[in-house]
Amino acid sequence: MGMAASDSQFHVLAVDDSLIDRKLIERLLKTSSYIVTTVDSGSKALEFLGWHEDDRRNTDETSVSPQNHQEVEVNLVITDYCMPEMTGYDLLKKIKESSSLRNIPVVIMSSENVPSRINRCLEEGAEEFFLKPVRLSDVNKLKPHLMKGKKQEIHESTPPQSPPSQLPTPQSSPPQSQLQQPPQPQEQQQQPSQSSNNKRKGMDEGLSSPDRTRPRYNGLTMVSN
Amino acid sequence: MELNRLQRSFLEYTAALFREGFLDSQFSQLYQLQDESNPEFVVEVVSLFFDDSERLINDLSRALDQTNVDFKKIDAHVHQLKGSSSSIGAQRVKNSCVSFRNFCEVQNIEGCLSCLQQVQQEYLLIKNKLEALFQLEKQIVAAGGAINTVEWML
Numbered sequence: 001m002g003m004a005a006s007d008s009q010f011h012v013l014a015v016d017d018s019l020i021d022r023k024l025i026e027r028l029l030k031t032s033s034y035i036v037t038t039v040d041s042g043s044k045a046l047e048f049l050g051w052h053e054d055d056r057r058n059t060d061e062t063s064v065s066p067q068n069h070q071e072v073e074v075n076l077v078i079t080d081y082c083m084p085e086m087t088g089y090d091l092l093k094k095i096k097e098s099s100s101l102r103n104i105p106v107v108i109m110s111s112e113n114v115p116s117r118i119n120r121c122l123e124e125g126a127e128e129f130f131l132k133p134v135r136l137s138d139v140n141k142l143k144p145h146l147m148k149g150k151k152q153e154i155h156e157s158t159p160p161q162s163p164p165s166q167l168p169t170p171q172s173s174p175p176q177s178q179l180q181q182p183p184q185p186q187e188q189q190q191q192p193s194q195s196s197n198n199k200r201k202g203m204d205e206g207l208s209s210p211d212r213t214r215p216r217y218n219g220l221t222m223v224s225n
Numbered sequence: 226m227e228l229n230r231l232q233r234s235f236l237e238y239t240a241a242l243f244r245e246g247f248l249d250s251q252f253s254q255l256y257q258l259q260d261e262s263n264p265e266f267v268v269e270v271v272s273l274f275f276d277d278s279e280r281l282i283n284d285l286s287r288a289l290d291q292t293n294v295d296f297k298k299i300d301a302h303v304h305q306l307k308g309s310s311s312s313i314g315a316q317r318v319k320n321s322c323v324s325f326r327n328f329c330e331v332q333n334i335e336g337c338l339s340c341l342q343q344v345q346q347e348y349l350l351i352k353n354k355l356e357a358l359f360q361l362e363k364q365i366v367a368a369g370g371a372i373n374t375v376e377w378m379l
Binding site for chain 2: 018019020021023024027028031082111132133135136
């Protein structure tokens with residue numbers, strides 16, 4: 001059936017210095033049937049990903065030795081922003097600058113709603129920015145990014161073939177569209193049961209928007225700080 | 226029937242905790258992550274929170290007791306506590322951390338000390354209440370029932 005990749009399980013690497021948050025994100029991801037590895041720092045994340053100092057996108061990509069051999073396949077990295085030593089942003093940057101790792105989608109989590117921070121991360125290539133505490137509804141947004149990552153991989157390693165009709169066309173996203181909700185036609189299949197407690201969010205947290213991913217900019221204006 | 230009584234108590238107790246702002250909706254989210262394969266998830270996470278909080282509160286006391294107070298370090302601790310309390314839905318603890326950080330920012334020692342006291346109080350309160358809640362849960366399970374959190378979603 002279609003692309004074998006869509007049937008296999010996705011492996012997510014979660015990075016957070018807080019033990020409680022690691023436990024939470026792990027459970028959230030496992031509930032969504034992902035394979036999860038958690039680490040407590042950016043440097044450990046890079047180690048796990050097989051990152052090497054010289055592995056830059058700008059350097060000669062036809063270099064002889066692929067020392068950046070990724071031991072384990074990671075389909076998405078989800079990282080906390082505020083971490084000692086290496087922030088989530090630093091980690092994001094290193095991943096995007098690495099020729100072997102740059103195609104791995106990265107999602108940032110933060111307890112603080114700072115527009116300039118969010119923009120910075122999105123501009124650096126983060127797929128999404130989640131406000132903590134992260135919920136199942138947030139994790140449900142990961143699927144399209146994971147699918148995109150897998151598809152890109154297959155595309156790079158096999159000759160081009162016409163995509164099967166089952167998968168959604170991957171988005172060729174201009175930066176603007178990242179600020180909006182990407183269409184998620186596939187969500188229906190694998191959605192874990194969700195309670196309708198969205199109403200509570202507005203009351204408790206004083207956030208007027210039900211979309212807790214990030215403040216809505218409707219793609220037109222950017223708040224500049 | 227005993228089980229009905231217990232389950233009613235459970236609902237009333239939790240309703241009060243939500244109503245009085247001790248807990249927010251994140252707490253109910255924790256139960257969504259608990260199932261047969263992880264039946265103790267909520268208790269485990271909350272226990273981590275207890276350990277973490279006690280450690281942080283001790284660190285904060287010590288830090289505020291220094292001759293030269295390191296406000297950056299204090300802010301870092303409070304930030305951590307704010308994060309973990311937010312992650313389990315301990316709303317009042319989280320809110321007291323917010324005030325605390327404001328005093329850190331302006332380097333107001335008295336304000337910080339008063340906030341520490343408040344954080345400590347809120348922590349002890351929620352700890353007692355959650356421990357009572359978990360006791361109630363144990364009784365429900367022992368009486369052959371299951372914990373019903375559906376009504377929290379209303």
